[in-house]
Amino acid sequence: MIGKWIRAGRRRRLLAKPPPREWGEWLPTAVLWYAGWSSEYREKLVANMRIFIAEKYWEGCDGLVVTDEMKFMIAAQACMMLTGVEGYCFEGVKTILVYPQQFRRKANDGLLEWHEWRSGEAWERGPIVLAWGDLVDGLDYGHNLVVHEFAHHVDGLNGSMSGRPWFKDRETERDWERVSREEMQLLREQTNLGVDTLLDPYGSTNRAEFFAVSSETFFELPKELRQHHPRLYDILSKVYGIDPAGWT
């Protein structure tokens, strides 16, 4: 309780000062939807970003120095996800590790062990890891590495990153079970046939990746998602509390 009061006081003092002046110029470029947003959404985004930047422990890896611009960019993408959320500013993520490019990790399937290159990672009750090079490149193609990794975190808020996020009601939970299973199956079939898909084929890997990939498309290409996958769009609207297909 005392910790919460201290944090609330610290946040009040932080937000009493104006945000960095350069943010006015950076925001419309960093957040695709910013120019068309209401002042309420804009103010919420900026407040969340300032709290996010101030309260996370930032660490550059492989010699990378995490600049203010990098923190801004990561905070902008992550906090865009919170426009329809009340009372949460990713407090569950304490640390953000940033690599200059993809990083090598050991992987195994229980039998074999190998090394693979990764763009990002989200640890349950642990850090978010991001490759800066991939983060910037991906933004041009309807992908969003930051949204992807923070979606894994959102998925894990109910105790496990299993592709079954927390829902307010049982009915939506049941809908999600059915819709995500059918949509994953469709994605797998279309990928096998070599058909171009709106959702990244990586989403057919498992339930957790399907939720993360769908979240990327929900924020980056919402109109297209609503048009081609309306049931998926509707459920994600409930998860994130927003209707981005109406954004301009």
Ligand SMILES: [Zn+2]
């Ligand atoms: Zn993933």
